[in-house]
Amino acid sequence: MRRDLPYALSGLTLGVFLLGNAALAPDAAPVRAVDVALVLVMATALALCRRYPVAALIAVTAAMLALHIRVHPGVSAAFPVLGAVYHAAWRGHRSVTALASLVFLGGFLARDISVAPADRPAQQVTERTALLLGWFVAANVAGLVARQRRAYLEQVEQRAIEAERTREEMALRRAGEERLRIARDLHDTLTHTISVIKVQAGIAVHLARKHGEEPSAVLLAIQEASSAAMRELRATLDVLRAPSEQDRVGLAKVDELAERTRAAGVPVQVAVTGQPHDLPAEVDQAGYRVVQEALTNVARHAGSATARVHVGYAPAQLTVSVTDDGQASAVRPVTPGVGLRGMRERVTGLGGTLQAAARDGGGFAVRATFPLGDPGTSERPREVRPAEEPA
DSSP: OGGGHHHHHHHHHHHHHHHHHHHHOTTOOOOOHHHHHHHHHHHHHHHTTTTOHHHHHHHHHHHHHHHHHHTOOOGGGHHHHHHHHHHHHHTTOHHHHHHHHHHHHHHHHHHHHHHSOTTSHHHHHHHHHHHHHHHHHHHHHHHHHHHHHHHHHHHHHHHHHHHHHHHHHHHHHHHHHHHHHHHHHIIIIIHHHHHHHHHHHHHHHHHHHHTTOOOOHHHHHHHHHHHHHHHHHHHHHHHHOOSOOOOSOOGGGHHHHHHHHHHTTOOEEEEEESOOBOOOHHHHHHHHHHHHHHHHHHHHHSOSOOEEEEEEEOSSEEEEEEEEOSSOOTTSOOOOOHHHHHHHHHHHHTTOEEEEEEOTTSSEEEEEEEEOOSOOSOBOOOOOOOOOOOO
């Protein structure tokens, strides 16, 4: 109701002004009850102009045209119509405002011609018509300009809000991407290296005790420090963990990865089947990370075992698997750790499937399948690497 108050006050003010002008104008007719009712209709319509701009414009135009025909208060009868025209144009009703303006101007002109004095009809009609025409054109244009300005300000405000939101999202995304990159680099490089150190230290301690010798304090310190480093690194990765990131590796580096694992004392056999072809970067990277994590787990948990890596290319999918003949058993389910969760997140994030479980005959198997689109036209010659002896 408070928002309607200015419109209601404007209607009452114009109504009083019209009645006063009609009473004082020398060529105006006497004001009767019907004329007062028309003024009240105009004031009521203006009070409702904010809610119903088109209906209010029609009511004001009809009431003021009827008042002008009956009383002939002069150009003051056009003031309420001008206000309603401006408001309706501001609300975007251009056709209605143009039609209302023409109707009122036509009726006003017809009334002026019919009652103009015989000695100067043309001059009076021309002056009033030109004056009202200018006012109505100005009211229509002002309403349209005000609407365009309001739309522009709203657009500027919306753009400012959107820009602020976009800046915040970009900042969060960049911070998240950096956090994910650090987490993945820590897990995929530092974890692998520390695992190798831990395994080698453990083997050295075991061999020393097997030969009846007490391991050196330095060797025990290395073993303990590597274990502590792994625990701290796991705690850090629990905070930085994320489902998918981008790394600069691919299946072309599987041989290098296998060689490093052999150097840590784990025999690795690598085989590639199918017709190798270009892979999407994210699939190529994810396949490499699956092999890397699986070999790391073999070195840490499988004991004295041999790992077998298989990369299978097909037109519609890529299959990567790592199996070992270690200590895992189907009777004792493996609790998924950070590495297995990371592998599953990578694979499923690309629409693939991951199977990681103990084998019935002993050992553990990891198998990831990635769906592919049409492979690229450029293909490398088929390459099959037979099983290799540990370096």
